[in-house]
Amino acid sequence: MNLNTQPYKGTRDFYPEDMRLRNYMFDKWREVCRSFGYEEYDGPILEPLELYAAKTSEEIVNEQSYSFTDRGDRKVIMRPEMTPTVSRMVAAKRQELGYPLRLFSIPNCFRYERPQKGRLREFWQLNADIFGVEGIEADIEMIQLADSIMKSFGAKDGSYEIRINSRKILNEYFEKSGAGDLGKVIRLVDKYEKLTDDKFHEELNKLVKNPNPILDILSGNIFDIRIDEFKKSLKKFGVDVIYDPKIARGFDYYTDIVFEVFDTNPDNNRSMFGGGRYDGLVGQFGVDPVPTVGFGMGDLTFENFLRANDLVPELKNSTDLVLITIGDVFTEASKLAGELRQKGLNVSLDATDRKIDKKIKAADKQGVEYVLFVGETELKAQKFNLKNLKTGKEIELTSLNDIYKKLRE
Amino acid sequence: MNLNTQPYKGTRDFYPEDMRLRNYMFDKWREVCRSFGYEEYDGPILEPLELYAAKTSEEIVNEQSYSFTDRGDRKVIMRPEMTPTVSRMVAAKRQELGYPLRLFSIPNCFRYERPQKGRLREFWQLNADIFGVEGIEADIEMIQLADSIMKSFGAKDGSYEIRINSRKILNEYFEKSGAGDLGKVIRLVDKYEKLTDDKFHEELNKLVKNPNPILDILSGNIFDIRIDEFKKSLKKFGVDVIYDPKIARGFDYYTDIVFEVFDTNPDNNRSMFGGGRYDGLVGQFGVDPVPTVGFGMGDLTFENFLRANDLVPELKNSTDLVLITIGDVFTEASKLAGELRQKGLNVSLDATDRKIDKKIKAADKQGVEYVLFVGETELKAQKFNLKNLKTGKEIELTSLNDIYKKLRE
Numbered sequence: 088m089n090l091n092t093q094p095y096k097g098t099r100d101f102y103p104e105d106m107r108l109r110n111y112m113f114d115k116w117r118e119v120c121r122s123f124g125y126e127e128y129d130g131p132i133l134e135p136l137e138l139y140a141a142k143t144s145e146e147i148v149n150e151q152s153y154s155f156t157d158r159g160d161r162k163v164i165m166r167p168e169m170t171p172t173v174s175r176m177v178a179a180k181r182q183e184l185g186y187p188l189r190l191f192s193i194p195n196c197f198r199y200e201r202p203q204k205g206r207l208r209e210f211w212q213l214n215a216d217i218f219g220v221e222g223i224e225a226d227i228e229m230i231q232l233a234d235s236i237m238k239s240f241g242a243k244d245g246s247y248e249i250r251i252n253s254r255k256i257l258n259e260y261f262e263k264s265g266a267g268d269l270g271k272v273i274r275l276v277d278k279y280e281k282l283t284d285d286k287f288h289e290e291l292n293k294l295v296k297n298p299n300p301i302l303d304i305l306s307g308n309i310f311d312i313r314i315d316e317f318k319k320s321l322k323k324f325g326v327d328v329i330y331d332p333k334i335a336r337g338f339d340y341y342t343d344i345v346f347e348v349f350d351t352n353p354d355n356n357r358s359m360f361g362g363g364r365y366d367g368l369v370g371q372f373g374v375d376p377v378p379t380v381g382f383g384m385g386d387l388t389f390e391n392f393l394r395a396n397d398l399v400p401e402l403k404n405s406t407d408l409v410l411i412t413i414g415d416v417f418t419e420a421s422k423l424a425g426e427l428r429q430k431g432l433n434v435s436l437d438a439t440d441r442k443i444d445k446k447i448k449a450a451d452k453q454g455v456e457y458v459l460f461v462g463e464t465e466l467k468a469q470k471f472n473l474k475n476l477k478t479g480k481e482i483e484l485t486s487l488n489d490i491y492k493k494l495r496e
Numbered sequence: 497m498n499l500n501t502q503p504y505k506g507t508r509d510f511y512p513e514d515m516r517l518r519n520y521m522f523d524k525w526r527e528v529c530r531s532f533g534y535e536e537y538d539g540p541i542l543e544p545l546e547l548y549a550a551k552t553s554e555e556i557v558n559e560q561s562y563s564f565t566d567r568g569d570r571k572v573i574m575r576p577e578m579t580p581t582v583s584r585m586v587a588a589k590r591q592e593l594g595y596p597l598r599l600f601s602i603p604n605c606f607r608y609e610r611p612q613k614g615r616l617r618e619f620w621q622l623n624a625d626i627f628g629v630e631g632i633e634a635d636i637e638m639i640q641l642a643d644s645i646m647k648s649f650g651a652k653d654g655s656y657e658i659r660i661n662s663r664k665i666l667n668e669y670f671e672k673s674g675a676g677d678l679g680k681v682i683r684l685v686d687k688y689e690k691l692t693d694d695k696f697h698e699e700l701n702k703l704v705k706n707p708n709p710i711l712d713i714l715s716g717n718i719f720d721i722r723i724d725e726f727k728k729s730l731k732k733f734g735v736d737v738i739y740d741p742k743i744a745r746g747f748d749y750y751t752d753i754v755f756e757v758f759d760t761n762p763d764n765n766r767s768m769f770g771g772g773r774y775d776g777l778v779g780q781f782g783v784d785p786v787p788t789v790g791f792g793m794g795d796l797t798f799e800n801f802l803r804a805n806d807l808v809p810e811l812k813n814s815t816d817l818v819l820i821t822i823g824d825v826f827t828e829a830s831k832l833a834g835e836l837r838q839k840g841l842n843v844s845l846d847a848t849d850r851k852i853d854k855k856i857k858a859a860d861k862q863g864v865e866y867v868l869f870v871g872e873t874e875l876k877a878q879k880f881n882l883k884n885l886k887t888g889k890e891i892e893l894t895s896l897n898d899i900y901k902k903l904r905e
Binding site: 089090091092093094095096098099100101102103105106109110121122123124125126127128129130131132133134135137138153155157158159161163165175176178179180183184185186187188189190195197199208209219220221222224227228231320323324371372373404405406409417418421422425428432433434435436437438439440448449450451452453 | 531568637
């Protein structure tokens, strides 16, 4: 029986073409994060299950986790998100690290969900976090960073919007409502857009004694000076944000400001990514608490945004040139390739004994722009024909330097 | 109860300092692979278990795999190696891809082993493979590529050696010995160095009718023209290899030339990495076979080699500068940071209300070289003191351009 060539459900194969786009996205994420002074870190994909049981959403851990028992009887989980890992890492070196500590990572994460547009079982996520800043400066910087990332890809003003809210304010109103389980109310609010009004009220009535304070704050008609000042501060940096009391974020660990970045395209008007302040996680490891603000930005929704807004540039094969041999000149052609590499070019060699037009077709299939023909005649005369596969134009070159210059034009 | 701060057994946390070294290694791997015309790909960490049951080593699948049943009753495995994945991917697009197809990837892989020096449960591995070349040119290129990678890190001639062998030749002698299960004999030979002579003979006698042909070939005294020609071809490119008939490689799928790169340091005289030709894997997916040569290079043994040979350069924090605020100038300092970022610098901001020397210490802890002091006086006069934390020297600068120039010196 033949083996199946399909990847495991909900995961992707990245062929070179796909990988070029992924690298383009990830490299730019890295570049912007570094420009704000963030340094890259990484952690293991496998973590003890108990790390997530505490503060990640119940739904993710109980229904969507890839968790199992290892050969040594430890309960482990393939990370569904990165925040618990980075909190653990900071706690482990609480005293040795300098603050404000700015960290970013691009981990892949795993959730057992029904695969759909913008949602798969394996996905990547930029995580940026700032540790050790109690003041609102950290919240401001995090939203600035998110905004700068959007702009660095060429996203236009108006093509996305940033909505903010405060868990602290939400909680104050929830308490006035006599909510028994704040987490459950948060998760209900997080699903607000997906429920009918009737359904929302019905569910809310099950969770609280008096729904009115919650309905008041969700109406958006309540003015809060804290939100107002936060908006004004961001405005000073040219970042406009919208107050949206229904922004709750699914995770349990947020403690104050939360934000989400929305795609404003009417065909795809959805939250793309978000984050907020979570001051309580590091302290769970038995060390002094560290105030923290961060966000996570998934690759799938972001790629959809780039495509929908026509922001994916043409991405070329990294190979500058294929040397195509004519006849039995493998050794000589291979040496020539080595010399061109020394000059800084990316050069591959097709020394198979197929016909020349087959070789040209193969290079073209791979998206390489130039081929150079190398046979005994060419080597003797030190004259080589360089062909541009896009334009079809062919020119004769007589030195390595000329080849190098032509390709670096 | 407090949560544990330790990473899961056999895995690593990569703090920024560790990540700098990892990025240094991976970036250079990428650079050299691209210079030979290889393009990056990636595949999912989770694969169907059956993908490995066929041709990976029995030991790895049965005793060392991270395999489990998912919530949809599928048997899955966290990849213990990359070769089956890339073979699957090539098979899936057998007709659409151009050949010779050169691919590389740096996946993390998982094996449940006893953690020890150079061996952990989660490790990364450079995989480079060339598809579609029947001739020995592909084997030559692969060894050239491995050699170029070693040299690109500054490895000196003599600090490592490349040993080659041929599975085809081994198999010829195994067949003369009347071996029932070739795979078992291969795995025994692969363990040769770890066994006493007596134990080896005892085990060998269990597997074959007549051990003499095997002992003959393993003695190294048999001349084979194919090996000799292969060595001579590599010599033309300045690559010296040693014929070692005991190089077997653990995986079942190799079909001809195999090679391993050894650390020659007497304290650590061990195989660091290797590869070879495996012409049969792609065909297992029900498409026409594709001849393939490749190798895999683990991060752990390689990092040990770099350290032992003093080849790890000083790697700096990517942050060029920390702006340290004096007094309540967050907005102004933040704008200044933004302007310096526009010029291409990586700039972070410490606007916490701690004492200045605490802020300096924190920047120094993170390995940042420069800090700039920004207070009301400085902003009014547009004169800023830049301090080099390594030398302790402080100079006054009066424009953004001067700050930029000084840092880019």
